[in-house]
Amino acid sequence: xxxEPGRKPRIAVCEDERIVALDIQNFLxxxxxxxxxxxxAAEDLLASVEHDQPDLVLMDIxxxxxxxxxxxxxxxxxxxxxxxxxxxxxxxxxxxxxxxxTHPYAYILKPYDERELRTAIAIGLYRSTMEKRLRSSxxxxxxxxxxxxxxxxxxxxxxxxxQGNNAYRQLAGSIMHIDDILTDAGVRNAFNQALAAGQSAxxxxxxxxxxxxxxxxxxxxxxxxxxxxGMAAYxxxxxxxxxxxxxxxxLAQSQKMEALGRLAxxxxxxxxxxxxxxMGYARLLRMDENAKMEDKVELIGIEEAAxxxxxLSRQLLVFSRGESSxxxxxxxTDLVRELSRMIERLIGQDVGIRKRxxxxxxxxxxxxxxxxxxxxNLVVNARDAMPSGGRITISAGSIVLAHEERGIFxxxxxxxxxxxxxxxxxxxxxxxxxxRIFEPFFTTKxxxxxxxxxxxxxxxxxxxxxxxxALHTVLHSGTRFTVYLPWxxxxxxxxxxxxxxxxxxxxxxxxxxxxxxxxxxxxxxxxAIIETMLDRSGYRVVAADNPGTALLLAERSEQVPDVxxxxxxxxxxxxxxxxxxxxxxxxxxxxxLLSADAxxxxxxxxxxxxxxxxxPFRESDLLGAIRTLLDRKC
Numbered sequence: 001x002x003x004e005p006g007r008k009p010r011i012a013v014c015e016d017e018r019i020v021a022l023d024i025q026n027f028l029x030x031x032x033x034x035x036x037x038x039x040x041a042a043e044d045l046l047a048s049v050e051h052d053q054p055d056l057v058l059m060d061i062x063x064x065x066x067x068x069x070x071x072x073x074x075x076x077x078x079x080x081x082x083x084x085x086x087x088x089x090x091x092x093x094x095x096x097x098x099x100x101x102t103h104p105y106a107y108i109l110k111p112y113d114e115r116e117l118r119t120a121i122a123i124g125l126y127r128s129t130m131e132k133r134l135r136s137s138x139x140x141x142x143x144x145x146x147x148x149x150x151x152x153x154x155x156x157x158x159x160x161x162x163q164g165n166n167a168y169r170q171l172a173g174s175i176m177h178i179d180d181i182l183t184d185a186g187v188r189n190a191f192n193q194a195l196a197a198g199q200s201a202x203x204x205x206x207x208x209x210x211x212x213x214x215x216x217x218x219x220x221x222x223x224x225x226x227x228x229x230g231m232a233a234y235x236x237x238x239x240x241x242x243x244x245x246x247x248x249x250x251l252a253q254s255q256k257m258e259a260l261g262r263l264a265x266x267x268x269x270x271x272x273x274x275x276x277x278x279m280g281y282a283r284l285l286r287m288d289e290n291a292k293m294e295d296k297v298e299l300i301g302i303e304e305a306a307x308x309x310x311x312l313s314r315q316l317l318v319f320s321r322g323e324s325s326x327x328x329x330x331x332x333t334d335l336v337r338e339l340s341r342m343i344e345r346l347i348g349q350d351v352g353i354r355k356r357x358x359x360x361x362x363x364x365x366x367x368x369x370x371x372x373x374x375x376x377n378l379v380v381n382a383r384d385a386m387p388s389g390g391r392i393t394i395s396a397g398s399i400v401l402a403h404e405e406r407g408i409f410x411x412x413x414x415x416x417x418x419x420x421x422x423x424x425x426x427x428x429x430x431x432x433x434x435x436r437i438f439e440p441f442f443t444t445k446x447x448x449x450x451x452x453x454x455x456x457x458x459x460x461x462x463x464x465x466x467x468x469x470a471l472h473t474v475l476h477s478g479t480r481f482t483v484y485l486p487w488x489x490x491x492x493x494x495x496x497x498x499x500x501x502x503x504x505x506x507x508x509x510x511x512x513x514x515x516x517x518x519x520x521x522x523x524x525x526x527x528a529i530i531e532t533m534l535d536r537s538g539y540r541v542v543a544a545d546n547p548g549t550a551l552l553l554a555e556r557s558e559q560v561p562d563v564x565x566x567x568x569x570x571x572x573x574x575x576x577x578x579x580x581x582x583x584x585x586x587x588x589x590x591x592x593l594l595s596a597d598a599x600x601x602x603x604x605x606x607x608x609x610x611x612x613x614x615x616p617f618r619e620s621d622l623l624g625a626i627r628t629l630l631d632r633k634c
Contacts (some may be wrong), residue, residue, distance in 0.1 A: 008033060008034040009033050009034065009055045009056065009125050010033075010034050010035075010036040010052070010054050010055050010056075011028055011033050011034070011035055011036065011054060011055065011056045011057070011058060011121070012035070012036050012037045012038075012039065012048075012049075012052060012056075012058070013025060013028075013035060013037070013039070013057075013058045014039045014040075014041075014042060014045045014057060014058070014059045014060060014063060014069065014072070015038070015039075015040070015058070015059075015060045015063075015087070016040040016041070016060060016062070016063050016064045017060075020060075021038050021040075022038075024058060024087075025038060027114060027117070028121075031118060031121075033121070036052040036053070036054050037052050037054070040063065040065075041064045041065035041067070042059075042063050042065055042067040042068065042069060042071070042072035043065050043066070043067055044065075045059075045072060046067075046072060046075060046076070049076065050080075054082060055082075055083075055125060055128065056082070056083050056084075056085065056105075056121065056125055056128065057073075057076060057082055057084045057085070058085050058087055058121075059072060059073055059084050059085070059086055059087065060087050060088060061086060061088040062088070069084075069088070070086075070098045073086065081131070081132070083124050083125075083127065083128040083131075084104050084105065085104060085105050085106040085107075085108060085117075085120055085121065085124055086104045086106070086107050086108070087108050087110060087112060088107075088108075088109065088110065089109065089110040105120070105123070105124035105127055105128070106120035106123070106124060108120055146165045147165070147166060148167055149167060149239075150167060150237050150238065150239050151164070151165065151167040151168035151170075151171045151172065151218075151236075151237070151238040151239070152164070152165045152167070152168065152235065152236070152237055153165065153168045153172075153235075153236050153238075154227075154233045154235055154236075155178045155222075155233065155234045155236060156231070156232070156234075157232050157233075159177050159179055160176060160177055160178075161175075161176045161177065161178075162233055168238070171210075171216065171218070171238060171240055172208075172210065172238075173210055173211045173212075174211065175210075175211070178236070180208070181206070181208050181218075181220070181238075182206065182208075182220075183206070183207075183208050183209075184206060187204050187206055190204075191204075191222055194222075195222060195224060195234050198224055199224075200221065200222065200223040200224075201221065201222045201223070202219075202220055202222060203219050203220060203221040204219070204221070205217065205218070205219050205220075205241070206218050206220055215242075216242050217240070217242045217244075217245040218238045218239065218240055218241065218242075219238070219239045219241050220236060220237065220238040220239075221236070221237050222234050222235065222236045222237070223235055272596035272615040272616055273523040273525070273526045273596070273615065274525070275615070275616040276526050276529065276615050276617065277523075277525035277526050277528075278302065279303055279616050279618070280526075280529030280530070280532070280533060280619065281529055282302040282303045283303065283618070283619050284529070284532060284533070284536075327365050327366055327367055327465075328366075328367075328368055329363055329364070329365050329488055330363065330364065330366075330368055331361070331362055331363055331364075332362045332363075332364060332396040332397075332418050332419070332420050332485070333357040333358065333362055333396045333397070335371060335372065335375070335396070335420075336355060336394055336396045336420065337357070339372060339375055339376070340353070340355065342376075343376070343379050343394075346376065346379060346380060346383070347379065347383045347392065348383070350386075350388070350389035350390075351383050351386060351389055351390055351391065351392060352390070352391040352392070353391070353392055353394065354391055354392070354393045354394070355393075355394050355395075356394070356395040356396075356397075357396050357397065358395075358396065358397025358398065360397055360398050361398060361487075361489070362396060362397050362398040362418040362419070362487065363418065363487065363489060364418045364465070364486065364487070364488060365465075365488050366465040366467075366485060367461075367464075367465070370461045370464070370465075371420075371461070371465070373457065373458075373461065374420075374457075374458050374461050374462065374483060375394075375420060375422070377455070377457060377458050378481050378483075379392060379394070379422055381455065382422055382423070382424035382426065382479070383424075385424050385426025385427060385428075385478075385479060386424055386425060386426040390424060390425040390426060391424075391425055392422065392423070392424050393421070393422075393423045393424075394420070394421070394422055395420070395421040396418075396419065396420045396421075397418070397419060398416065398417065398418045398419070398487050399416075399417055399419055400415070400416050400417075401413075401414045401415060401417060402414055405470065406470070407468040407469055407470045407484070408438065408459070408468075408469045408470065408471055409463070409468065410468075412468040412470065412484055415486075415487075416486075416487040417484040417485065417486065417487055418484075418485050418486070418487045418488075419482055419483060419484050419485070420482070420483045421480060421481065421482040422480070422481050423478060423479070423480040423481075424478050424480075425478045426478055426479060427475065427476055428473045428474050428475040428476060428477055428478060428479055429471075429473040429475075429479055430475070431475075434471070434473070437455050438455050438456050438459045458481075458483075462483055462485075465485055466485075466486055467483060467484050467485040467486065468483075468484040469481065469482070469483055470482040470484065511537055511538050511623075511627075512534065512537050512539035512540075512623075512626075513538060514538065514539070514540060515539055515540070515562040515563060515630055516539070516540045516541075516542060516559065516560065516561050516563075517534050517539045517540065517541050517542070517561060517562070517563050517564075517565055517626065518542050518544070518550060518553065518559075518561035518563070518564045518565070518566075518582075519531060519534070519541055519542065519543045519544070519565045519566075520543075520544045520545075520546070520547060520550040520565070520566040520567065520570070520575070520578060521543075521545070521565075521566070521567045521570075521594070522545055522546060522567060522570045522571060523567070524545070526615075527543055527545060530565070530622065531543050533619050533622060533623070534565075534622075534623075534626075537623055539626070542559050542561065546570065546571065546572065546573075547566075547570055547572060547573035547575075547577075548572065548573070550566070550578060550582075551581060551582070554582055554586070555585075560586065561582075561586070562590075562630065562633075563589070563590045563591075563592065563626055563629055563630055564578075564579055564582060564589055564590070564592065565594065565626065566578055566591070566592070566593060566594065567593075567595070568593050568594065568595040569595070569596075575593050575594075575595075576593065579591040579593075579610070588633060590611075590632065590633050591610045591611070591629075592610075592611050592612075592625050592626060592629060593610055593611070593612045593613070594612075594613050594615055594617075595612060595613075595614065595615065596614070596615045611625050611628065611629055613625050
């Protein structure tokens with residue numbers, strides 16, 4: 001019955017005796033009810049229920065048609081929950097027993113008494129209203145249970161599932177026993193003891209394996225829950241925290257990688273200072289005319305070891321560098337040649353390396369160190385794809401694409417491209433996981449082996465360089481990654497205001513002519529070796545171990561420098577800041593910045609009169625860079 005104020009209850013009458021039906025209709029109207037339909041057959045009534053929406057039906061048992069009132073009442077109750085009052089002249093036992101099965105609201109004998117019928121209708125409508133409210137409440141709470149975001153389930157004292165909601169089925173599937181969820185014996189015993197004592201248990205973070213083999217992290221708790229029939233049960237709440245756990249682990253891994261990167265960067269910076277000193281002293285001793293030949297051979301060995309250490313230091317910087325980017329023009333074939341020795345150490349003895357380097361120019365404009373990281377990451381992945389050994393082929397060159405080709409992140413436009421290809425003979429990549437291999441932290445390697453950042457880092461660097469990435473893989477036949485970068489003319493960069501250790505002009509006159517060099521370096525050994533190199537090459541050196549002392553020295557008229565050579569990272573003041581202060585009263589002062597990492601310098605700190613020299617460096621690199629600055633000033 002609708003509780004809307006002013007609405008009359010709607011009653012349908014199913015009676016095959018027309019005179020009786022009209023009499024009932026008259027009775028109902030006189031008592032304030034609305035008659036929504038008169039029917040002589042049960043089939044007609046059932047066909048009109050959804051349209052008429054009666055609140056109550058007065059039903060004779062024997063009707064026209066194949067269906068009697070008892071059967072129709074049963075359908076009304078089960079399908080639409082419409083209450084029925086049976087009106088009949090039959091009082092035989094079998095009929096009454098059948099009628100009971102339909103849960104009639106009243107059973108009134110003909111001829112009916114109006115007062116009795118009025119009472120039965122009032123009670124029937126009230127009862128119907130209360131039952132509808134009860135059903136609505138049950139449905140509401142059933143929905144709260146079934147549609148709850150948390151998995152809610154009841155377990156009997158033996159641990160068997162009694163009932164579970166939709167979230168439980170999504171989480172646990174067809175698992176029917178709590179022991180298959182509480183697989184940890186310690187957690188299971190703690191829960192059993194608490195529940196047996198009538199106390200709540202948990203929450204506890206657990207893992208369990210689902211039927212499909214996947215592992216889920218779950219936050220679970222439980223409490224005693226007595227049922228209405230007196231049966232003991234325990235109610236469990238479980239929240240799937242797998243995604244949160246994964247994100248937390250990824251954050252921790254990212255923070256760990258960041259910390260390792262900072263550590264590597266700091267170690268590499270100090271390490272480069274040591275290597276610079278070692279290489280410098282070995283070079284000076286080797287150039288000593290009084291040194292014996294056998295001593296010079298040993299010194300060459302020291303220099304070679306220092307160069308290998310320098311390569312290691314550079315790789316530490318590659319992996320520790322952040323988002324700063326210093327693009328230069330260089331050749332991809334040169335890049336592969338320079339990385340060859342380090343790659344051979346990375347891959348071990350079971351894996352061979354074959355290089356196919358084209359003779360055609362294959363210049364690119366990109367951050368060289370980041371491209372090194374791309375090559376290293378792809379080579380390491382190729383090595384890991386061949387646990388039993390094999391061969392990695394590294395190709396580099398240039399190509400002109402006449403048509404669009406499919407890449408990992410869209411179509412590769414036609415045009416002139418430089419490329420690097422890394423191919424292995426491993427097991428290939430399962431096509432089902434290809435869409436995920438560039439996701440950060442996604443890895444098919446076991447825990448503790450790899451970070452899942454290799455290919456995502458490759459993708460990010462290639463995109464930053466406005467390049468493309470292509471993948472070809474066949475199960476059990478190997479994988480080939482190709483990096484396409486926009487081709488540029490030239491193999492080296494002289495267009496920027498920074499230079500690396502190979503970029504000083506070969507024709508530069510490297511000897512000094514008595515020019516005064518203000519050298520500022522906080523590392524004693526590096527300062528001493530640079531001072532020796534410059535002094536023996538004909539420069540007058542004024543050395544300082546900190547920027548403050550350098551400012552005081554430069555203010556003396558007899559010590560005004562012709563060129564400033566300064567480390568970038570120093571206590572209290574950075575090298576570029578020192579240069580800026582000196583240029584206040586020496587506007588055209590040339591500046592050579594010494595740094596272990598291009599990332600130490602911001603783009604805003606570079607000036608047209610500055611050059612950068614990467615540590616460690618050779619004596620010829622240092623002298624050539626200073627000569628270039630002085631000649632540019634003239």
